[in-house]
Amino acid sequence: MLKTPHGPNSKAAKTTRSLVMFSVGGRRLAAKVEEVGGVWPWTEAIPVPSGTAFVSAVVRRGEDVLPVFDLAGKLDLQVVGPAPLCLIAKRVDGPMAVRIDADIPTLHTIEETAIRTPASADPDLVGVCVIGTGEVPIYSLATLGRPFDQRGQSQGTASGSAGG
Amino acid sequence: MSLRGRAQIAPHAVSLRQFLVVACGKTRFALAADIVRGLAHPEETVTAVGKGPAMTDLAARFGLSRSPRAPQARIVFCGRREVHHAFLVDEVVGLTEVEVDRIRPLPSHFAGPERAWFTGLYVTQEAVVLVVDPGWLLDFYPTPPPPAVVNQSESGNRAPGLPGPTDVTAVPIELLNVEGIEQATDAEDTPWAEL
Numbered sequence: 001m002l003k004t005p006h007g008p009n010s011k012a013a014k015t016t017r018s019l020v021m022f023s024v025g026g027r028r029l030a031a032k033v034e035e036v037g038g039v040w041p042w043t044e045a046i047p048v049p050s051g052t053a054f055v056s057a058v059v060r061r062g063e064d065v066l067p068v069f070d071l072a073g074k075l076d077l078q079v080v081g082p083a084p085l086c087l088i089a090k091r092v093d094g095p096m097a098v099r100i101d102a103d104i105p106t107l108h109t110i111e112e113t114a115i116r117t118p119a120s121a122d123p124d125l126v127g128v129c130v131i132g133t134g135e136v137p138i139y140s141l142a143t144l145g146r147p148f149d150q151r152g153q154s155q156g157t158a159s160g161s162a163g164g
Numbered sequence: 165m166s167l168r169g170r171a172q173i174a175p176h177a178v179s180l181r182q183f184l185v186v187a188c189g190k191t192r193f194a195l196a197a198d199i200v201r202g203l204a205h206p207e208e209t210v211t212a213v214g215k216g217p218a219m220t221d222l223a224a225r226f227g228l229s230r231s232p233r234a235p236q237a238r239i240v241f242c243g244r245r246e247v248h249h250a251f252l253v254d255e256v257v258g259l260t261e262v263e264v265d266r267i268r269p270l271p272s273h274f275a276g277p278e279r280a281w282f283t284g285l286y287v288t289q290e291a292v293v294l295v296v297d298p299g300w301l302l303d304f305y306p307t308p309p310p311p312a313v314v315n316q317s318e319s320g321n322r323a324p325g326l327p328g329p330t331d332v333t334a335v336p337i338e339l340l341n342v343e344g345i346e347q348a349t350d351a352e353d354t355p356w357a358e359l
Contacts, residue, residue: 046292047191049226051276058271058285058292065285065292067273093272147275 015112019138021131022087022105024098025077028136030108030129035141037088037095039105045097054145059086059097066097069145074124089141096144179264185293186240186253188223189231192291193253194262195242196298202241203256206233222251225301226281247302262286267295 018033045057045068057068069089072079081102089096108131115127118137124145127138183194219239221230234254241250267284282294 044190047189047228048274048278048294049191049223049228049281050274050278051227052274052278055273055275060287060292063287065268065271065287067271069273091273096273145273 016109017112017115019108019110019129019131019136020087020105021108021136022085023101023103024072024075024079026080026101027075027077028131028134029071030131030136030138031089031141032138033107035090036105037090039088039100040086042084042086042099045099052145055096066095069096069098071098071100071139071144074145089144091144091146092142093146096141098141098144180261181264181267182259182261183293183295184240184259185257186222186238186251187255187257188221188226188228188253191223191228192257192293193222194260194286194293194295195240195301196296197259199242199244199298199302200240201243201248204239204241206237206239206252219250219252222253225251226278242298242302244298244302249302270294 019030020033020036021028021030022039023029040061043059043061045059047057048067050056054070054074055067056070058065059068060066066088079099079101083102085100085102085105087098087100087105089098110129110131115129115138118125118128120137124139124143125137126140128135129138130136182197184197184200185192185194187193222240224230231254236255238253238256239250240253240256241248243249266286268286269284270279270282280300281297283297284295286293286295
């Protein structure tokens with residue numbers, strides 16, 4: 001009987017993950033492609049009085065009203081570019097709008113083994129990888145900004161689950 | 165041509181709520197019409213007998229930054245039972261009726277105290293309107309501030325600007341010198357009373 005060192009389901013091919021890379025305030029960031037709901041031109045946000053950290057506005061798209069997560073504010077950055085974009089984050093409790101730089105996001109496929117656990121204690125940061133010439137932090141859009149006790153099973157490193 | 169083929173339009177009960185829609189900066193708020201007691205220009209001298217409500221910038225009530233006095237600024241007097249307040253707003257958009265079904269909850273992403281501030285929101289053709297919880301709005305002070313009456317001469321000497329916290333006196337809406345209210349007749353999103 002032949003033995004396989006890693007069980008019957010192991011594959012010789014390396015597992016890869018698709019990431020969307022975008023920028024906020026000139027800083028490159030990435031997110032799992034399955035957590036990105038789309039990219040639109042940014043439309044004017046309507047301030048909403050709020051005590052929730054980094055959620056204090058909504059944007060409207062037709063009849064839909066999406067809360068805005070101020071990722072730039074969280075990172076202490078300013079969105080740059082004359083025509084910022086709106087990245088839709090597919091958070092577990094509903095989509096959110098995130099204002100990002102005018103640079104068009106790009107799709108990248110990387111090996112999961114290339115994703116490192118981040119050193120930062122930021123609970124939204126789930127991994128770090130190298131894309132091009134530099135390191136890019138990977139953010140969890142599924143749990144972005146959620147209180148730690150509400151993160152549930154969605155929390156984990158970017159390389160923690162397959163199927164990206 | 166016969167009308168026989170026309171379907172009978174059965175009247176269906178539509179639950180409506182009436183709001184006074186006001187603006188603070190880019191944000192619009194819907195105040196339950198049944199708590200609105202009157203409107204006034206900020207510079208207007210108001211003299212009447214009654215409880216003296218505290219004057220609050222509505223934006224500041226929600227913790228928003230205060231902007232310079234808008235040209236369309238108004239004071240909205242709100243009250244229920246013994247509690248009365250006066251709120252400074254940038255603009256009174258108008259009175260409107262909204263179908264209850266159109267009011268949706270605040271997105272769950274808003275997880276802080278704002279969930280007590282707003283009972284929901286609705287959208288119109290041009291805006292997103294936050295429905296203010298009247299109970300929260302009027303529970304600003306644990307106990308109503310002492311009444312204060314401002315007479316003409318005191319007010320006339322006051323420099324333009326925000327009145328003090330007990331600078332105005334609430335009066336019924338019918339006693340106020342409110343600009344004409346005009347009834348609109350068309351679309352649901354059009355406030356039926358423009359101020």
